[in-house]
Amino acid sequence: MKAVRTLETAASIGWNGTSLRAMLEANEEAFARTGRYAGVEALELKEREPILYEKIFSKLRGALVTARATAMNISASPIVKEIGELCFSVYTPEGDSIALSTGIIVHVHTMSDAIKYMIREDFENNPGIADGDIFINNDPHIGDVHNADVQTLVPIFHDDAIIGWAGGVTHEIDIGALTPGSVPVGPTSRFEDGIDVPALKCGANDTLFRDHELRCAKATRAPTFWKLDEKARIAGNHLIRRAVLELVEEIGLDTYKKAIREIIEEGRRSFLQRIKELTVPGRYRSTAFSTYGFSGEERLPAHARIDCIAHMPLEMTIERDGMLGLSMEGADKWGYHSMNCTPSGMQGAVWVVLSQLVVPNDKVNDGAYYGTRQYYPLGSWANPGDPSVSTGIAWLFLIPSFTSLVKHLSRAFQARGYLEDVIAPYGVTGNVFQGGGLDQYGAQSATTNFEFGCAGTGAGFCRDGLDFAAAVWNPEGDMGEVEIWETVEPFLYLGRRVKPNTAGPGKFRGGAGIESLKMAWNTPHYELQNINSGKAFENSGLWGGYPNATGYRKNLKRNNLAEVVAARKPYPVRDGDTAASEIDRCLTAELVQYDDHTVTLPHAFGERDLYLSVQNGGKGLGDPLERDPRSVAEDVATGFLSERFAKTTYGVVLTRANDDVDVDMEATAAERASMRATRRAEARPVSEWRKAQRERVLRGDMIEPVRRMYRSAMELSTAFADEFRAFHELPDDYTL
């Protein structure tokens, strides 16, 4: 029962002879009017037949999990196969997610945006939406985070009406952007973001259009991965379609239609209920920052050569009914860089956090989306409103901006007594090892090494953070096998080790990060970027916990490693404590790049050049002076903390006998008492501090990036400008 359509004969494909667009509008109108999804009042099916209801859901979920497992095996990309960067979802005809698989939960709503875009743009009339069609999207301005996340959408028809959509998304290893890899740093406009497939029909009769396949194969540096990933998404979608049709066959179309609406409305109610259970209503506020330094970068257009600090205020409100509000009022303007985000991407990041902290179960769907209100000011980096803006590495702003959400939720959990769920914010997930060139097989290729999915998490309320095993965007971190990455990248791992001093100190410390030292090998030329936080802390820890260490860059080009090895002298396998660098101890080089310039354009690596990739730790919780001194000793003994910080940060005095590290309890107590005394001596009343700050602000005593940030935020938001002036008691005409 293939519904073959042409432009001339296009008929309505919605239910009961209506158009899809009319269905979407009716749904939205009903939500606006009632506050309930599709206006669903009673969960009749669920209440009348709770068992059948559960069976329907489990069938849909089962199909998604099967689709993901099958697709994972088709893809060749280590990002998809080894790291699991793919996700499937099943949608209502209007594009609301009913259920989704494991994987990159960020996409709970992005594909929904894409489907709705196609409906609003009247795709059902032109280019037509028919059984067997295949659509593709990766445009964040339509519905995505960045171009690297490529979505395939397949409509599901029953007779001549559309009854839903299957959607799958994978993260590509190279996206054919200005610079190699999946998350390019360097684009200053969307025209450099790489392959652009803004919600296009790319196949019919379950077959990809040949022109589409050929065009994409030419537009990426990793055509094989692209091709197999696309096959994987399509195969998964077709499995979902089959399962949905079988379910309809089993329970009847009317029951199916009723069920999918109720499942989403129930998702909304459960979400509100969950928020009510876990949190205390109120207003939570915090600001995060992200930085990059491109001043003097000759390869960028002149207007993009600036040093930047981005302003990321996040206010969370929780209403009495559990409605969760998020506002980024006060964010500064978008810029000529690739870290801007679209509202769809912001949504994605919100879901990543909420699905880990609030609703970690298999029943997450767009219902939860309807339980939130989100505001991203137009013109800001979080909602540029201009389709020419680049979003290539949106995550570099997304991640720091939502560290505040983690903080807010943790405060709310703590206030309510859910201490086990408290978690201090993550660090930025970097350094990203990304680039491209001629690989060990002599072919043009590119890579994004997903080792950076294994950062340290924030500290808990009564335990340390998880070491090197998760990322804020993916709780299921996997570094991948060294031997597998070495088949993909022309680099040898000289080491992959625990990185000392990465964890944010606190009564409970954050999880630690790792470092990989890699040597270019078997490549005539390869270019790599550094991508990490570097110039500023993006956020603080919780309740006196410190932030994690910021990243740094260290590359050794044209070094003497070959001679060192020939003489069988020690060569470095890590950098270790930066104050006693192993790299410096073993090697010299014509060019040593060691600085806080952690966001860079690609730069060249030749045979045996070294690249250091440091992954960050998580933030701490509580005052480090309250940390159990024995835990500090253990961190020193295991190499998580350098001895020099035991005293200066934690006030712990250690003793050493051979390899054993012990605590001098008495000296520690004295040290801590003295540190507290110093703190008291140096402390000033807040009123005094504010006065001094006010003077600085009045004088305009701030570095240019900070001045630019506040000026931009104040220009964009009157509310923020008013608040800024009021806080610092500035005159009404104060500007920067």
Place this chain on the structure above:
Amino acid sequence: MRMSTPTRTPKVLAIDAGGTMCDTFVIDADGEFVVGKAQTTPEDEANGFARSAADALRYWDMNVAEAFPTLVSGVYSGTAMLNRLLSRKGGRVGLLVTAGQEDYLLLERGIQTYLGYSYSDRLHVQTHVHNVPLVPRDRIHGIPERIDLFGKVAIPLYEDETRAAVERLVDDAVDAICVCLLHSYRNPAHERAVKRIAVEIMRARGVDVPIYLSSDLYPVRGDFARLNTVMIEAYAAAPSRGQMENVQASCEANGAHFDLRVMASHGGTISTKARELARTLASGPIGGVVGARHLGQLLGLKNIVCTDIGGTSFDLALITEGTYQIRSNPEIARFVLALPQVQVDSIGAGTGSFVRVNPTSNRIELGPDSAGANIGMCYLEGGIDTPSVTDCHIVLGYLDPNYFLGAEITLSRARAIEVVESRIARPLGLDVYQAAEGVIEILEDSLRNQVYSTIVGRGYSPRNFVCMSYGGGGPVHAAGYTRNLGFDDVLIPTWAAGFSAYGCSCADFEYRYDHSVAFPVSADLPDEQKQGLIARVNEQAEALKEKVRAEFRSNDVAEDQVQFELLFRVQYAGQLNDLEVGTGKSHLDDFSDIEAVIADFEDLYAKVYSLAARSPELGFLITTLVVAGRSDVEKPILPTRPCVGEIPSADARKGEREVYWRGEFLTAEIWNMEKIVPGNVIRGLAIIEAPSTTVVVPPDSLVELDEHMILHLRLRAASSGAKE
């Protein structure tokens, strides 16, 4: 359980020593069998086994000393090694790894922090934890050296540093040394050099501890998984060897002449003297699959869905065209491993799974945690505070609370009703029976989805399959989870509860060695390259065969008694996922053999993934050579008994019971499985009880016992096609 004839010649013995019970299965020359049970004795498995064997032989009025001398085959499957691993009570191992990788066990690749978790917990990062390392960090040393993926030396081995590292391990009094260097599967030179140096040092110091090389034991790509496997070999497998030898000795003391074999993850059995015992670690769910395949061969069934429900999990495997798929990176006990393992998918849904109503969503949730050996709240002594699936069975009347485990344990129906009512029914606004039946329906539905998606996901249709149902809980739910799937037949062996042990006795005596290679294949290779490829394959295969021969030699099996088969793992060039294809030959004759392998790979690929995903334009890569060597062993034959009439004898009928079925109480006939004879037909609604398993026959269905003591579950003709 008993099936007896007057004279006995016991031939095959199988022992399945589980976590709590040790099952023994003895089969005689006519295919007749007995099953015995005894409590496991973890500290001395031989003891539990001896009592379990005695328990079985009691049915034949024989004792161990009478029975053992006639046995020609004995197979063991146990959890001793797994327990050693889980309780971290293994050997004092030292590791030598490529310098820079010394933190392997701290890092765990990140992935081991959530292995084995439920979906919710995988999302919920606060639940993720690192595992206690098997080897502390101070007994792991880096060896400066690097070999690249092509096997080329990038940094030569630093011999002085190697010496120093070995010296430190010897100082540390390790009882085994494992060596795992990067890309050693491609070029083992550095690992061998490390061994040479270590041997020299130990000789000089008068120490002798075994050295395990990853390139020797598990030469496959994937450094962390390979390290784990070699480490577990030294840490848990080798120390468990003694326990297996004790079982062997205990057999011999009773007059047995056979060499005890152990079930291994690749589906074959290996000797207790085998070089690699780690692969016996993961044999748990494999036995049933091997048994199903053997039964299939005897019955002429090629496509079988194997389903096994125990207290905590539902295990599912497919046999297609008489073979099962092998996966090469199984996850066991929160370790990623580099071992060939019969592909069995497990989901956390068993008869002991907890049942809850989520207070937020008011929806039923099953598992993933389970009451395990404590059954459910109906078992008052179990101390459980959450109702389980078994509580629902009791509420509905599926199980007799006074005949659980053959009346070994008494359960409380009143308690089951009380808790299902208060915890599940009331919150959902259902009555207690509706609620309990709903739970069963949800469970069976999710199992059915799993069965279906596994078959369809691999490109098959249930219509070409029969389903075999076994395990203590399988037959209770078989009718439910196979309903409407359109299987050709649903088979329930009357020895379902001991099927795992039975399966072990059906396994070949088979060694299997894998070796990662990288042989590109395309049809347009020049002739000399084609010949070169054949020569290289045969040469490497010969090396693997020699390993197999050596294993058999240690069991005095002559070479001419070993049948070799060459298998390949193949992938599309550039992909990462390979599939295994057999050749049916022991060596390659010419390029047409390779072409046949490629054609089989493409067929299989299209089935396992999808036709659309085939990518022959990428070319092909042989990633792994596999040599399997098999030697004939005595296997169980099927018992064959004359079929008598459809009507079971009067003494087979235990009585009747009210059973809640689809919204009402019906009277079910209760039958004693041990008294039913071939030819008997039992129409639903009926319950067939055996001490360790129960078959539920729905009202529209019947079961027939065939001449081989296998029950066939079918829809009744009159009501066939009736939609539930």
